[in-house]
Amino acid sequence: MANSFHVGQRLSIKHQSCTVRYIGPVHGTKDETEEYLGLEWDDATRGKHDGSHLNRRYFRCQSTSSTAASLISARKVVLDPRQTFVEAVRHKYATNLADPLGSGVAEQKIMISVSKVAEEVGFAKINAILAQLNRLRIVIVDGLSIYSADEPGEIKATCPAIVELDLSRNLFEDIIPILKICGELEALKILKLNGNRLQIKDVHLSTQFQIGCENPFNGLVELELNETLLSWVDICKIAQHCPSLTTLKASQNFLAGLSSEQLPVVNRTSGFVDNSNDSREKSSEASTNGLQQSSLSLTLKSMYLELNEFSSLADLAPLVFFENLRNLHIKGNKISNSSSSLPASTKPIFNKNLRFVDLRNNGISSWDLVDALPRVFPGLTELAISGNPIWKTVREGGILAEEEDGYRLTVARLGNLKRLDFSEVTDVYRKDAELFYLSQIGRAMSKVPESEESMIIAQHPRYAELCSIYEPPVVFRSKDGSVNPDFLEARLIKLDFYLPPNTIPGQMEQIHRLIEVPKAFSIYRAKGIVGKQFGLPAMKIRLVLETGDWQPDPDYHLESDDENRIDQAGADQPGGDPRGIWNKREVEIEDSTREIGFVVDGLEGTVRVELL
Numbered sequence: 001m002a003n004s005f006h007v008g009q010r011l012s013i014k015h016q017s018c019t020v021r022y023i024g025p026v027h028g029t030k031d032e033t034e035e036y037l038g039l040e041w042d043d044a045t046r047g048k049h050d051g052s053h054l055n056r057r058y059f060r061c062q063s064t065s066s067t068a069a070s071l072i073s074a075r076k077v078v079l080d081p082r083q084t085f086v087e088a089v090r091h092k093y094a095t096n097l098a099d100p101l102g103s104g105v106a107e108q109k110i111m112i113s114v115s116k117v118a119e120e121v122g123f124a125k126i127n128a129i130l131a132q133l134n135r136l137r138i139v140i141v142d143g144l145s146i147y148s149a150d151e152p153g154e155i156k157a158t159c160p161a162i163v164e165l166d167l168s169r170n171l172f173e174d175i176i177p178i179l180k181i182c183g184e185l186e187a188l189k190i191l192k193l194n195g196n197r198l199q200i201k202d203v204h205l206s207t208q209f210q211i212g213c214e215n216p217f218n219g220l221v222e223l224e225l226n227e228t229l230l231s232w233v234d235i236c237k238i239a240q241h242c243p244s245l246t247t248l249k250a251s252q253n254f255l256a257g258l259s260s261e262q263l264p265v266v267n268r269t270s271g272f273v274d275n276s277n278d279s280r281e282k283s284s285e286a287s288t289n290g291l292q293q294s295s296l297s298l299t300l301k302s303m304y305l306e307l308n309e310f311s312s313l314a315d316l317a318p319l320v321f322f323e324n325l326r327n328l329h330i331k332g333n334k335i336s337n338s339s340s341s342l343p344a345s346t347k348p349i350f351n352k353n354l355r356f357v358d359l360r361n362n363g364i365s366s367w368d369l370v371d372a373l374p375r376v377f378p379g380l381t382e383l384a385i386s387g388n389p390i391w392k393t394v395r396e397g398g399i400l401a402e403e404e405d406g407y408r409l410t411v412a413r414l415g416n417l418k419r420l421d422f423s424e425v426t427d428v429y430r431k432d433a434e435l436f437y438l439s440q441i442g443r444a445m446s447k448v449p450e451s452e453e454s455m456i457i458a459q460h461p462r463y464a465e466l467c468s469i470y471e472p473p474v475v476f477r478s479k480d481g482s483v484n485p486d487f488l489e490a491r492l493i494k495l496d497f498y499l500p501p502n503t504i505p506g507q508m509e510q511i512h513r514l515i516e517v518p519k520a521f522s523i524y525r526a527k528g529i530v531g532k533q534f535g536l537p538a539m540k541i542r543l544v545l546e547t548g549d550w551q552p553d554p555d556y557h558l559e560s561d562d563e564n565r566i567d568q569a570g571a572d573q574p575g576g577d578p579r580g581i582w583n584k585r586e587v588e589i590e591d592s593t594r595e596i597g598f599v600v601d602g603l604e605g606t607v608r609v610e611l612l
Contacts, residue, residue: 003035003079004005008199010171012080012145017169019197021059023052026071028054029538039294042169042195045069061436062229064199064254079102080145082171086158088144093133133159142192149180156184163187166226175238177597183216191217200234216240216311222247226304232258236296243295249304256309258318307332311363313376317348321533325351327377331357331384336363342431347534352379360421361387370413371461382419385410405436412437415462442473492516492595496541496606497530503611504536519597523589526596530609543589544608545599550584 009020022038029036038058043045049107051059051069061068078305083091110118130136139162146167149155162185170177174200217223220242225235225517226249235250298366305603310316319325328350364370367390372381391406411417411433412427420424445456453475457463499511513533517526523543531538589599589607594600 003077005074008173010147010173011039011077013039013077013173014122015080016046017143017145017171018070021061021069023060023074026053027056028060033103036071037074037077039070040068041070041073042197043602046070054262056509062569082145082147084147084148084150084156085141085177086150087131088146089136089139089142089159092141092144093136093139094133105282110157111311119249123292125266128343137161137162138164140166141333142170142195142250144170146170147172147542147590148177149184154475156186157384159186160185164190166194167196168192172196174197174201179216182220183214183218186219188219191220193228194224196228198228198230198234200230200237215243217242220245222249225253225319226251227253229253231255237518239300240296243299244491245299247302248296248305249302249334251304251308252304254309255305256311256314298323300325301413302327302329304329306358307335308328309333310335312337313369313372314348320348323351323353330356331358331360331362331387334363335359335369337369348376350377350379353377353600356382356384357378359388360384360385364388364390366390367409367459370410373414374416380414381416383410383414383417384421386421408433408436409440412466413460413462434466435470437462438470438473444474445473445475446477470581491519492603493600495600495603496604497533497609498606499534499609500561503609517596519595521596522593523591523599524593524597526589527591530607534609536609536611540612542612544610544611545589546589546606547585547587547601548606 005020005023007020007023011018011175012019018039018041020037021040025032025034026036038051039047040051040059040061040063044063045067047067047070048067048068049060049069051057053071059069073193084463088492094297114117115424123608131223136159139159144324147170165185166180167178167181178198178247180194182191219292221244223239223242223245225238228250229252230238230250232250235248235253239245240249256352299325303319305316305326306329310330310336315335316328316330321330357373357377364385365388368389370385373383407420411420411430437460440458440461445453448456494514494516497513497515499507501507501509511534513530515529516535517529524538527538530536530543534541555611586608587599589596
């Protein structure tokens with residue numbers, strides 16, 4: 001019997017889920033009257049294009065990938081079998097039991113090697129326990145091609161005790177079958193719908209959530225909608241029907257902002273700062289915001305918006321209406337500033353109940369955003385921020401920062417922080433970090449004239465506070481270019497390490513790394529740092545110090561007139577001799593425990609890196 005298809009239909013083909021986006025002919029085929037299916041695969045790497053074929057667009061995908069779509073002849077499509085919810089539960093938990101009575105005999109042998117068989121002990125007993133479907137509390141039926149609920153009452157009679165249910169990556173086309181399933185699970189608290197492709201219809205949405213006399217989502221406290229590609233509006237339409245919801249997960253949905261409408265501008269207590277005269281009118285306008293009035297804004301405590309496309313904290317501004325939000329997880333986005341899309345006089349201010357923010361692996365490359373965090377999140381006491389470019393950039397004073405330096409500076413800039421990257425900030429560590437921070441400010445001030453000190457201080461909001469706790473840093477300004485011997489700068493050597501062209505395959509130009517190394521470091525330790533910077537094994541490189549001095553070439557055969565030219569040129573001036581009488585003096589830095597400060601004269605030098 002021929003399959004019947006419709007746009008929006010969910011299919012499973014060779015165990016790969018997809019959605020029908022187009023039905024019709026395809027230009028350029030042998031038979032242009034033949035019916036083709038335009039499919040968008042859940043696995044965005046599975047297809048060959050984005051819905052456009054031979055310069056003609058047939059459909060658009062929800063995914064932004066260029067390989068999410070395929071065009072397949074409808075008559076050649078072989079569908080995988082679909083299941084109802086109860087069929088899937090029985091298939092996973094109550095079929096193919098080797099021995100339900102637990103005698104320990106297994107039907108399928110697991111081979112460790114060609115001749116050795118793994119002995120299964122106790123699995124039959126576990127399977128027998130899982131087969132008691134009426135006692136199951138956690139059910140995971142993800143990726144089992146579930147497309148619908150069962151006859152009324154069958155789910156409740158089969159597995160009524162489910163508390164946590166994972167329905168991810170199945171074949172649901174809309175929310176209705178999910179509501180019917182949940183409507184028979186009175187104990188349900190956690191629902192996972194990750195990877196589904198649901199169509200949220202605006203028509204009679206509230207009635208869709210009414211199964212019988214009750215809302216099936218009444219008891220939910222945690223809802224996962226990761227990888228569903230739903231818009232923020234559709235996510236809220238579902239979440240708002242969960243009156244007890246405390247945790248919402250909506251990661252990997254390509255969200256670039258939480259509202260397509262212009263953000264409301266209200267007074268400080270409502271979530272925004274506005275210095276304009278018409279703030280009352282704008283506050284009244286914002287009071288009509290649906291999020292502000294929904295129960296979701298009162299119950300939600302944890303929000304996960306990881307691996308989306310946010311570029312600014314202002315993109316999250318609608319969340320200021322969530323009064324009881326405690327935890328905000330936004331790692332893996334592209335956040336690099338706090339309010340790029342809002343006027344300078346208007347900044348998002350989150351509720352003081354928000355204590356933890358996860359900003360790991362974003363695009364933060366400036367301390368300006370870190371300094372803005374206490375204003376944007378007044379209640380912030382816990383922060384995760386590792387994996388951002390800011391810890392890999394130059395810190396105050398021009399010294400290359402290590403990860404520990406970035407950690408110290410973050411603690412010092414945020415006075416209320418109690419935990420950073422899931423580690424406690426002790427009083428001793430805070431004092432050390434703040435003194436280190438003050439020393440860096442003093443170092444930066446020493447590099448500018450006294451008349452420009454205010455410009456440096458303006459970049460550090462906590463400067464006055466820290467000076468009152470400790471004391472202002474000592475600012476040493478050298479008038480003759482000398483270095484204060486008490487500064488770390490006097491104990492560092494600035495070395496320009498470089499790889500000549502063609503040292504490694506595909507390298508066409510010189511690669512430079514400017515590294516400041518303490519004089520007391522051994523040559524072995526210095527080589528380890530250089531090897532790590534260039535991605536080369538430390539024991540397979542050779543360091544050659546280029547002194548910049550000239551010396552006669554010892555291998556050059558001197559003639560009488562050459563000796564005269566050497567005398568005339570002098571030891572310090574090669575005189576541009578074209579025949580190579582003079583060479584630049586180079587010194588190989590041989591491996592040893594000797595301090596590198598004894599090899600390099602002065603505080604700077606150039607070192608060539610060669611492969612052995």
